[in-house]
Amino acid sequence: MAAGKPTGTQKTVPLPPIHIDGQEKIIIDTTALSDVSLGKLGKSSTDTRRRINHFHTLIKEYSKLASKKQTRGNDLSAEDMVSIGGRIEDVSREMAQMGGLDWYQKASLLGQCKQRGGDTSRWLVPKMRDLGVDKRPGKTRLLDVGALSCLNYAKERKWIDVTPIDLNSQEPGIYKQDFLDIELDRNAPVPLLSQHDDSGSGDESDIETNTAHLFQSPFEVICLSLVVNFIGDPARRGDMLKQAARLLAPEGLLFLVLPLSCVANSRYLDDERLLEIMQFLGFTQLHQNHTAKLAHYLYRLTASIPATASASGDEPQFKKKMLHSAPGRNNFSIVV
Numbered sequence: 001m002a003a004g005k006p007t008g009t010q011k012t013v014p015l016p017p018i019h020i021d022g023q024e025k026i027i028i029d030t031t032a033l034s035d036v037s038l039g040k041l042g043k044s045s046t047d048t049r050r051r052i053n054h055f056h057t058l059i060k061e062y063s064k065l066a067s068k069k070q071t072r073g074n075d076l077s078a079e080d081m082v083s084i085g086g087r088i089e090d091v092s093r094e095m096a097q098m099g100g101l102d103w104y105q106k107a108s109l110l111g112q113c114k115q116r117g118g119d120t121s122r123w124l125v126p127k128m129r130d131l132g133v134d135k136r137p138g139k140t141r142l143l144d145v146g147a148l149s150c151l152n153y154a155k156e157r158k159w160i161d162v163t164p165i166d167l168n169s170q171e172p173g174i175y176k177q178d179f180l181d182i183e184l185d186r187n188a189p190v191p192l193l194s195q196h197d198d199s200g201s202g203d204e205s206d207i208e209t210n211t212a213h214l215f216q217s218p219f220e221v222i223c224l225s226l227v228v229n230f231i232g233d234p235a236r237r238g239d240m241l242k243q244a245a246r247l248l249a250p251e252g253l254l255f256l257v258l259p260l261s262c263v264a265n266s267r268y269l270d271d272e273r274l275l276e277i278m279q280f281l282g283f284t285q286l287h288q289n290h291t292a293k294l295a296h297y298l299y300r301l302t303a304s305i306p307a308t309a310s311a312s313g314d315e316p317q318f319k320k321k322m323l324h325s326a327p328g329r330n331n332f333s334i335v336v
Contacts (some may be wrong), residue, residue: 008278014024019171021327022073023188024036026184028239032055040093042321043187045336058091058094058095059334060114061087061091061232062088062091062092062095064232064233065087065088065091066088068084069081069084069085069088069161072195082250094209097179106310119148119152120223120225120226120257120294120296121144121152121153121225123289123296124223124255124296125155125156127286127287127298128140128221128253131185131253131286133159133220133253134156134159135281136159139158139159139160139161140159140160140220140221141161141217141218141219141220141221142160142161142219142220142221142222142223143162143165143219143221143222143223144161144162144163144164144165144223144225145165145222145224145225145227146165146166146167146179146224146225146226146227146230146234147164147165147166147174148166149164149171149174150171150172150173151163151173152164160221163175163214163219165177165211170295175211175214176211177211177214179227179240179243180236180239180240182215182243182247183215184215184216184217184218184246184247185212185216186216186217187216188212188213188215188216189213190214215247217248217249218247218248218252219247219248219249219252220248220249220252220253221251221252221253221254221255222244222247222248222253222255223246223253223255224240224241224255224256224257225255225256225257226257226258226259226294227240228240228256228258228334229258229259229262229332234320234333234334235316235335237333237334237335238246238277238316238318238334238335238336239336241256241277241278241281241334241336242281242305242309242336245281245282245283245305248301249301250301251300251301251302252300252301253286253297253298253299253300253301254283254297254298254300254301255296255297255298256296256297256298256299257294257295257296257297258294258295258297259293259294259295260290260291260292260294260295261330261332262295262330262332263295264290264295265329265330266323266324266329266330266331266332266333267322267323267324267325267329267330267331267333268320268321268322268323268331268332268333269323269332269333269334270323270324271288271295273318273321273323274297276318277318277334277336278299280306280309280317280318280336281306281309281336282301282302282303282304282305282306283299283300283301283302284299284300284302285297285298285299286298286299286300295317309336311315316335316336317336318335318336319335319336320333320335
């Protein structure tokens, strides 16, 4: 669904909480800050991308600072703790002044319109057809993580049953759900009342929290499009991939999309390293494609996730390892 055209009018809005994944789930409480002026999404795709990249940088800095404060707090001096706390507040305020996750998602949704590259589901659907998924009896269950629009697979509704989720839902049809908190439960009760009635009398808190019934059985397809890179901590990125393996049915498909720079210009990750990680988690790579800005991957789950990758606290099998030392590269990595 194409996003509406951004206007030049600035709008003052109350600040929402910002949810960030670091060593653990972190909530930056911005409600105590004064209202800020929420600016335009971007005059061009280049401007929008620049601002999105800066938001990513702020998230990574916040995650590192919060992790340092949590894990090394007893070893730091009072002066250092005050300095770290002050910088955390500065980073939180800057993200809030950009509009928080609400701004980030609106900017990303704008990137789905045809003038700015289209939505990545348009790459996945033909690959699913090539694999004969559209010919299977019944509908294919697809989990769209970090969904920006509930209409991305509307044209394929005859054969795709999509469950769109996100931490900060932008549309009524997208469920508010943390991907890493999902547990399959065949006995989860189905809500008796419609979550989306036309009267508007439904309780919004119910819409956001009554999601367990959506996860009674594994999914045939999981989409992680431009969400793994949004997490600041490399180990949590690995947790996302492990969770996908747990939630997929045998022979299920995983669609992964990363910014091209994450694999083409990183010191610690490239296509070969990513393939090794995915194979370790039980995946076989079916397709790989690089565009000017994105890297698309399609995997099939062909083996069970190994026991050595089952717990986040275990010693990682794939640590942060220098692969390319040339200057000018970024530090993106995935730890599993």
